[in-house]
Amino acid sequence: MDPDKLVKLRLESLSCWYHQHQALKDVSLEVYTREIFGLMGPSKSGKSTLMQILNRLCDLLPEVRVEGRVLLDDEDILSPDYDVVNLRRRVGLVLSKPTPLPRSIFENLAMAPRMAGKPRAQLPEIVEEGLHAARLWDEVKDRLYDSALKLSGGQQQRLCLARVLAMQPELILLDEPTSGLDPISTAKIEETLFQLKKHYTIILVSNNTKQIARVTDRVAFLLMGDLIEMGETSRVFTVPRDKRTDDYISGRFG
């Protein structure tokens, strides 16, 4: 553990209920700045739920109840008077299914910064930087005003990433971002994440253990809402401390 690394995000005894069913059980972990933190586990282990708590998208679902603390830079984002809109600008989320908005490519990226108050003159620059960061610029620079829906699946997903990057977030959440994509698009996105690590803190959720092993620095294994194990990726994948971790990694279940 690098003593120079600051803690970007800390979860303290985070629990979450969907009606009566407990989706997250007392999860505590730390994510450091500028690392790629992996969250792995089979379906229904609570990974997506955790993501949605991190940008308080869970607020939209009244059947969800959350307890515990989530500290972003030492501020509890779950406290009622925390500025949620600002939170969502600092924390970007890319979903598993590419979701371009029914607008032009330019508009997809420019909309959120504009709503956040960025002056109109700056928007083209913001859009270009976002597209560059997501490695999409070269492919779309000649058709910025075409509908985003015309892009291929992999391009759309990179567009979603670019959209998040245009807001210059501090924390980027990716919930199974490559699950529906072909290997080439997947590789492109993984490459992009390596580049982005230099400036952003990234949490990557994946059901694909090989991707976790390829991409992440540290990883947490969630099973049915419980945090089973956590640590440096290389360590967890070579000498897991818990048998369930070993079984999951080896593919005995999942």
Add this chain to the structure above:
Amino acid sequence: MRLDPRYTQILVKALLWGMTGFTLFILVFIIVNVSIKGLPQVTPSFLLEAPHDMGRAGGIFSTIVATAYVTLLAILIATPLGVGTAIYLTEYTREGLATRIIRFGAECLAGVPSIILGLFGFVLFVLKMGLGWSILSGGLTLAIMVLPTIIRTSEEAIKAVPQEYRTVCFSLGLSKWQSITHIVVPSALPGITTGIMLSVGRSLGETAVLLFTAGAALRTPTSLFDSGRTMAVHFYILAREGISMPNAYGTAAVLVVSILLINLVAYTLMQRLVKRYS
């Protein structure tokens, strides 16, 4: 008696085509009948001159103006109310007793016969509120008549917008109202416009409501408080009182053509909206 499936296919296809054809035939028959009898009357002077001699001579200019005023007023009132209600029902409330009551109320309102609405408008606007026979009374009552249509179509259109769009907007830091005005409503615009166009069509043809509220004055209305006679009412009076069948047909032809034109414009507008927002 079991028929060979091939024959049933052909039979059913013929039957369905027949039904469609019959429906279209009725529509075409009405349009052609009215046009043949009425279009010869429609000269520029017919459209631009005021009626003389109780409508036996002259044109129908004042009725065109009255129709336009009353329809415009109805749409201007009903659209914000209707779309606003639809937004409230879909975005700001959860399905529960309150929403069911509101929706039930709107459905009931939709079922009220127009003549009853006319009576209601007469009692409330013309008498009680002292507005008298006027464009205002007519417009307000028409607005009540078309409100359920606008609410229903707008609600359907807004509900049809994929939930993912809203999720994306929120996770990018947009407020609820921002996501509604910038993504949800624009995406629902084709559906909302359909509702508005349906309402315009209904308003143009509405007779009973306006007879009771806007009156039948032949003078060209110049203010909201003036009484006015719409084209549909004019047609009714000319035909029923036997004043002038040719002019009646002329009015009907203008009405039918206007509705066709408006629908055409609305359709092209919608195509453009759909292209722009998807």
